[in-house]
Amino acid sequence: MVTIKEIAKMAKVSTATVSYVLNDPSRVSEETREKVMKIVKKFNYNPNSIAKSLKIKKTNTIGIITEDVTVFTAPEIIDGIEEYAENRNYHIILNNIRLFKRIGNQYKDTAKFAKVIADVTNVLTSRQVEGIIYVGAHCRDVTGVIGDISIPVAYTYCYTTADVGIAVNYNDEAAACRATEYLITKKHQKIGIITGRMDSMQTHDRLKGYQKALYEQNLLFNPQYMKVGDWERESGYRAGKELLSLPDPPTAIFAMNDIMAGGVIDAANEAGLHIPQDLSLVGFDNRECSYSYTPKLSTMALPLNEMGKICAQKLIDRINNRAGNRQKTDQVKLQCELIERDSVSLNRREGI
Amino acid sequence: MVTIKEIAKMAKVSTATVSYVLNDPSRVSEETREKVMKIVKKFNYNPNSIAKSLKIKKTNTIGIITEDVTVFTAPEIIDGIEEYAENRNYHIILNNIRLFKRIGNQYKDTAKFAKVIADVTNVLTSRQVEGIIYVGAHCRDVTGVIGDISIPVAYTYCYTTADVGIAVNYNDEAAACRATEYLITKKHQKIGIITGRMDSMQTHDRLKGYQKALYEQNLLFNPQYMKVGDWERESGYRAGKELLSLPDPPTAIFAMNDIMAGGVIDAANEAGLHIPQDLSLVGFDNRECSYSYTPKLSTMALPLNEMGKICAQKLIDRINNRAGNRQKTDQVKLQCELIERDSVSLNRREGI
DNA sequence: CTGAAAGCGCTTACAG
DNA sequence: CTGAAAGCGCTTACAG
Numbered sequence: 001m002v003t004i005k006e007i008a009k010m011a012k013v014s015t016a017t018v019s020y021v022l023n024d025p026s027r028v029s030e031e032t033r034e035k036v037m038k039i040v041k042k043f044n045y046n047p048n049s050i051a052k053s054l055k056i057k058k059t060n061t062i063g064i065i066t067e068d069v070t071v072f073t074a075p076e077i078i079d080g081i082e083e084y085a086e087n088r089n090y091h092i093i094l095n096n097i098r099l100f101k102r103i104g105n106q107y108k109d110t111a112k113f114a115k116v117i118a119d120v121t122n123v124l125t126s127r128q129v130e131g132i133i134y135v136g137a138h139c140r141d142v143t144g145v146i147g148d149i150s151i152p153v154a155y156t157y158c159y160t161t162a163d164v165g166i167a168v169n170y171n172d173e174a175a176a177c178r179a180t181e182y183l184i185t186k187k188h189q190k191i192g193i194i195t196g197r198m199d200s201m202q203t204h205d206r207l208k209g210y211q212k213a214l215y216e217q218n219l220l221f222n223p224q225y226m227k228v229g230d231w232e233r234e235s236g237y238r239a240g241k242e243l244l245s246l247p248d249p250p251t252a253i254f255a256m257n258d259i260m261a262g263g264v265i266d267a268a269n270e271a272g273l274h275i276p277q278d279l280s281l282v283g284f285d286n287r288e289c290s291y292s293y294t295p296k297l298s299t300m301a302l303p304l305n306e307m308g309k310i311c312a313q314k315l316i317d318r319i320n321n322r323a324g325n326r327q328k329t330d331q332v333k334l335q336c337e338l339i340e341r342d343s344v345s346l347n348r349r350e351g352i
Numbered sequence: 353m354v355t356i357k358e359i360a361k362m363a364k365v366s367t368a369t370v371s372y373v374l375n376d377p378s379r380v381s382e383e384t385r386e387k388v389m390k391i392v393k394k395f396n397y398n399p400n401s402i403a404k405s406l407k408i409k410k411t412n413t414i415g416i417i418t419e420d421v422t423v424f425t426a427p428e429i430i431d432g433i434e435e436y437a438e439n440r441n442y443h444i445i446l447n448n449i450r451l452f453k454r455i456g457n458q459y460k461d462t463a464k465f466a467k468v469i470a471d472v473t474n475v476l477t478s479r480q481v482e483g484i485i486y487v488g489a490h491c492r493d494v495t496g497v498i499g500d501i502s503i504p505v506a507y508t509y510c511y512t513t514a515d516v517g518i519a520v521n522y523n524d525e526a527a528a529c530r531a532t533e534y535l536i537t538k539k540h541q542k543i544g545i546i547t548g549r550m551d552s553m554q555t556h557d558r559l560k561g562y563q564k565a566l567y568e569q570n571l572l573f574n575p576q577y578m579k580v581g582d583w584e585r586e587s588g589y590r591a592g593k594e595l596l597s598l599p600d601p602p603t604a605i606f607a608m609n610d611i612m613a614g615g616v617i618d619a620a621n622e623a624g625l626h627i628p629q630d631l632s633l634v635g636f637d638n639r640e641c642s643y644s645y646t647p648k649l650s651t652m653a654l655p656l657n658e659m660g661k662i663c664a665q666k667l668i669d670r671i672n673n674r675a676g677n678r679q680k681t682d683q684v685k686l687q688c689e690l691i692e693r694d695s696v697s698l699n700r701r702e703g704i
Numbered sequence: 705c706t707g708a709a710a711g712c713g714c715t716t717a718c719a720g
Numbered sequence: 721c722t723g724a725a726a727g728c729g730c731t732t733a734c735a736g
Contacts, residue, residue: 032722
């Protein structure tokens, strides 16, 4: 690798001058500028940005910590971060901690987890990243996971209740409300709901949205129409079966994720019911499986790419405000989008 | 951030000594070691690795260039790279070039594409990465995409015909052969095949594998049983329909990807055929949709995680051999794994 | 066992 | 407009 010193010698100028032609060309005469550039190009001089960073104390780098890149939400989030960061001339150091592979489901036993995170953040700060984005593997409270740290940190697909940092997520309540309204719009009044695990904040928020939609349309909440699932297909199947064998079964079902909606499809097939003619169904997440089902599933799309972008934007803004991580928490919740496919139809059966 | 100079001053030793206690503790007396460590811990001293890298001319960093992180193969490959790299104490700078978003399908019009790649590799070398892993968005020849470069580069999910570098992929021919053999084992003799696009190397390799399996089992290749698809579901549907309406239809179908296999399921449903009782089906890729179909699809799983690991391993080995990128190409093709699910059954119909 | 000093490859305030 | 020099935060050959 050729250095600035060598370029300077060959161009018969000082290293200062070479630096100026590269970083502040107007400062040097056209003549020497050309002279230097000729050498620069000839030797394909590519300045060592490590050295530059050391000198100017700025790396233009942010660290991403993913709990698990292989989770379906991660790639789009990273894509969004990357795209935005690139536009602001920031680069990415990626740290994937493989949460489940490494410490199984004991991530709540925080000792081991905290150690892993501490190691990772130390590496990152040692490499002089200017901020950190923490991408959760599932949406939950991660307060305290990253200890006290002098650079800004942003959380996405997870959140913190501490009064610092940035948290970018989506609005579960509004999304569930939208999904339910959509079914109501299609003249459904008996709308079953299959929830996720009850220890999940997302389950509760989505339930609120569901109830809000019913309430606003003057529909009574029928507790029989609510079944508790665990996010897995099998639970969707069981819940679907129970719902469909009710004396007065729902004409539509809202499953809190696409996976459980798959279970509902199984239950409907088994009962000889056709979706959407006999039963309307909407899922949540818009993951790959949702358009692989027969029929293609209508669902709520997560704004993952945008979450990445907003996260990067807020983080980089904060970096350049030099406010460190001591600013008040900035919580943002983006909207999900309803994706209409083939699993919902107008209800033609009797009214309530 | 506290520096080594400040630590040295507080511990009343030289910076050299602080450096020794951190990097070569046996070199210093226990007494001073303790004295220094006390200060180090008290101030939570975290050495600036940018400065260290500059001095020792080693960054322990590799750059990953992904053509598109959102493609289904990317996350597992990255996970594999990350895991291996971490064990060797290497870090990752990620560059996602968003191939399709950025330059659409004109990546073969190499001018714009080459420019993008040149920019990215310049950034990476400027940041002193010691090697580069190029992760393709689909498996194809990318020779010349990365120009002449002094550090080693490894390609995965794509390859190069130039006689340098490393290319880690999987064995399409063997995998297709295995899939076909599996169907033969299940007593199928009339085995339809739905190919991918004919301009894809993968299509040709898999076709070879299919024919090899037939040949080895003394089954004649019946050209009527081969239909050309384009990787999309619709083409699988069309091909499936044609195959099933043949006077002497196949009892099993091998679709060259899971997506097209979904189309075959549609065609079978439409024809009133049950999978696997009336028709056996195997896909390829083992992507999310494959276990979302009804029935769950038997398919060939790609060794993505291992591809990432092997790629990282070979790259880091080469880095530490200091052989640069001038070594002979190292082409490796890993085996795929047959995933048996519910779409294949023993053929109980008449023999050939 | 410990320290003074040089140097990694840059940038930039300062002087001329 | 240009250059000499200091310095970013480390490591390490050398001397004592």
